[in-house]
Amino acid sequence: MPSGATDPMPCRFSTTRRQVASTTARWRHNSRRRTVLSPTDVRTWARQRLARQRRAWVDGEGTWPLIRGLEPPRAVDIRGGLGAVTAWTSAWAAERELVGVRVMRETRLMKGIGSQTMPVRVEFESPRAVAEFAGEAQAWDRVARRRALLLERWPQLAAGVGLGRLYDWMDQAGDLDVDRLVAVADWxxxxxxxxxxxxxxxxAGVDxxxxxxxxxxxxxxxxxxxQGDENATGETEKEFLRLCGLLAPVARIRERPGAPP
Structure with missing residues (x-):
């Protein structure tokens, strides 16, 4: 390369990015606000769904498999923005395979284009699969493990639901906190x-x-x-003391300095 010459690659790369952005814009315009879901979109959806339903799911509720359609591109989308469609299919092809998560593909005959095989939906076989796809598997496993510990200690809890209400606590608590919780409940x-x-x-260890x-x-x-009271929440100190059979603290009256006895 002659002295003082510049590498033309950045220019070509910049042009390519503009072309992809342009085809993506045309695709979205031609799609009439059609939402074609990328892996990032579905991952965001999975996090939101898990956040809303994790308590019920850990108690065994829910219908499976859970299916999320991807709204795959139509013939008009492909003709209007082939680059964006190619990037979308490549993104799904690059997704790592996870246990219990299936990306379902179908071959469709499109007028003027021919047969096209593309991802059409994602199927989640279990709550754990949703958590894995959402990047929350570690938290889910920790909660499931601690829930199993409580069920082993008190098998009668398996007859109903409700431990899911402790989901956030079981996720965030330390192992020592769990041991103390069991000890307090036993007492x-x-x-x-x-x-x-x-x-x-x-x-011991509780104050x-x-x-x-x-x-x-x-x-x-x-x-x-x-105790069989599934409606109690323990939100207030009064309810906590009632459930645990404890006395309310005696109110202390502070005397003003110099006040007569």
Whole structure:
């Protein structure tokens, strides 16, 4: 290359990007707002669906397989933007195969174009497959493992649903927190009307600071399920104390300095 000459590659690359952007724009225009879903689109959809239904799914609800159509391009889309269609099919072809996730393809005869084989829908065989595709498999497995631990300890919980309400807690809690939750629930079931104050709970490692640090609602909901009260939420301190058979704290009255006795 002569001295001072520039590499023409950046120019060609820039032109290619403009061409792809142009064909994509024409494709979208000709599609009349038709939404052709890319892997990124379906992954976003899977995250949203999991966020809405994870509690019910972990309790065994849901109908499977779960199907998400991809709204594949039509003949008019291909004629109006071949580059964008090619990029779309290539993106799906590059997707890593996951257990329980199937990208279904069909061959369709299109007027003026001929037979075209392309992805048409994604089928998820289980909630775990949705979580895997959404990038949330680690959280799902952790929750499922801890739910199984609670069911092993209290098999009667398997007869109904409700542990899914503890999904976020089971995901975020540490192993020691889970052990303490089980210990507190065991003690409350054995002493349903103890008449003790919260600070007097005789459970190793459990104190007011730990309970009020994010564990109160989880304890209340688990105890409620074990007592057969599926409507209790443990949202308030009053309900928590009622479910656990504990006394409400005595209100302290502060005296003003210099006030008469």
């Amino acid at each position: 409350v079931l054995a002493n349903p009307r103890s008449g003790l104050y919260l600070r007097q709970l005789p459970v 007011t600071k730990w309970i009020e640090g994010g564990q109160r609602r989880a304890i209340a909901m688990l105890v409620a399920l074990l």
